[in-house]
Amino acid sequence: MSRQRRSLLVMEERRRDLVYPAAVRERIERIAPSIAPPMTREELAARPEALAEVDLLFTGWGAPALTDDLLDHAPGLTGVFMAAGSVRGVTTPQFWNRGIPIVSAAAANARPVVEFSFAHVLLGLKQAHRMARQMRVVPWPDKSGVLGVDGATVGVVSLGLIGRGLVDKLRTIDVHPLAYDPYAPADGDLELASLEEVFSRSQVVSLHTPLLPETTGLISGDLVRRLPWGGTLINTARGGVVDEPALIDVLRERPDLTAVLDVTDPEPPSPDSPLRTLPNAVLTAHLAGSHGRECQRLGELVADEAERLVAGEPLQHVVAPATAHLRA
Numbered sequence: 001m002s003r004q005r006r007s008l009l010v011m012e013e014r015r016r017d018l019v020y021p022a023a024v025r026e027r028i029e030r031i032a033p034s035i036a037p038p039m040t041r042e043e044l045a046a047r048p049e050a051l052a053e054v055d056l057l058f059t060g061w062g063a064p065a066l067t068d069d070l071l072d073h074a075p076g077l078t079g080v081f082m083a084a085g086s087v088r089g090v091t092t093p094q095f096w097n098r099g100i101p102i103v104s105a106a107a108a109n110a111r112p113v114v115e116f117s118f119a120h121v122l123l124g125l126k127q128a129h130r131m132a133r134q135m136r137v138v139p140w141p142d143k144s145g146v147l148g149v150d151g152a153t154v155g156v157v158s159l160g161l162i163g164r165g166l167v168d169k170l171r172t173i174d175v176h177p178l179a180y181d182p183y184a185p186a187d188g189d190l191e192l193a194s195l196e197e198v199f200s201r202s203q204v205v206s207l208h209t210p211l212l213p214e215t216t217g218l219i220s221g222d223l224v225r226r227l228p229w230g231g232t233l234i235n236t237a238r239g240g241v242v243d244e245p246a247l248i249d250v251l252r253e254r255p256d257l258t259a260v261l262d263v264t265d266p267e268p269p270s271p272d273s274p275l276r277t278l279p280n281a282v283l284t285a286h287l288a289g290s291h292g293r294e295c296q297r298l299g300e301l302v303a304d305e306a307e308r309l310v311a312g313e314p315l316q317h318v319v320a321p322a323t324a325h326l327r328a
Helices: 022-031 041-046 093-097 106-125 128-134 161-170 195-201 221-225 244-253 292-311 321-326
Strands: 007-010 056-059 079-082 102-104 152-157 175-180 204-207 232-235 258-261 281-283
Touching: 007 022, 007 041, 022 292, 056 292, 079 292, 102 292, 106 128, 106 152, 106 161, 106 204, 106 232, 106 258, 106 292, 128 258, 152 161, 152 195, 161 175, 175 195, 195 221, 221 244
Parallel strands: 007 056, 056 079, 079 102, 152 175, 152 204, 204 232, 232 258, 258 281
Antiparallel strands: none
16 A cells, blocks of 8 residues: 655745635645644755655745755655745756646636736726826816726737636626737637737736746837827736836826836835826735735645645646746
8 A cells, every 4th residue: 555645835934824724734634644834945944854755745935946955855755736826936947857746826826816907907997096096186087088998998918827817807898808929829709919009009908928038128118108098007917027117207298097006126116216106106016916815725726736646637737847937
């Protein structure tokens, strides 16, 4: 009879109970009992021998880097379960060379970002952000420029898990999604266009591009200037995707525009950043991803995947080396 698999949970303590609440931890104990109490990566670095009998490593925010030095202490490791979105900060070339499957909870983390983006698309189409700031300076704003939702065009930049999820949400209302993604396969139900066309035609543009060398500063000031009067730019991706100094210039020139920035570069913005005082910059403090009760979805996803692995079933959320960098 084969030995029962053993597990270890290593992540930051601050959000551990949100991601792995008691119910999820109990499930994991039934799948693969833990060999030790949960640890932080700093505690694991001081006691790497704790990995000696670990088969399944569960982690999340504050995960340890999977280097050769660490992995040499875990000869029986058969799966890593990352209850977070990106695995870029965890995986190394040495890890990929070992052929150990790693699961990401990006699909679960995408859901609140889709919901947050969709909410701000609707607010942007109703120009609620602009109306709110107008109410501070005039008795009653002129609403003649509010075109509303029906028949509007909404731009989506990049069609990963979140971008496609947003397109699916947009299809539930009477708007026309218009997308830019040079790597997306043809989709007869979705119109693809250049970045220039997406910004020129869309009342709202939502960014979902991973930060890579080739996407740094992708969204230029010239692109933002193409937005029609009263347009809204939403960034829930990474701050570095936007040329921030150029964006600031455009927001100063075009008080009719609104930038909803859930992410900035740097993050948080410096205390003297104009983004903190520009009335048409809405800073939402990296709120779009999983928070509070939403975090439990991440732990539930990796527990589901661990059950599949132990049962010999195909994993549904395993990350391939070639796509690891695409998960924002």
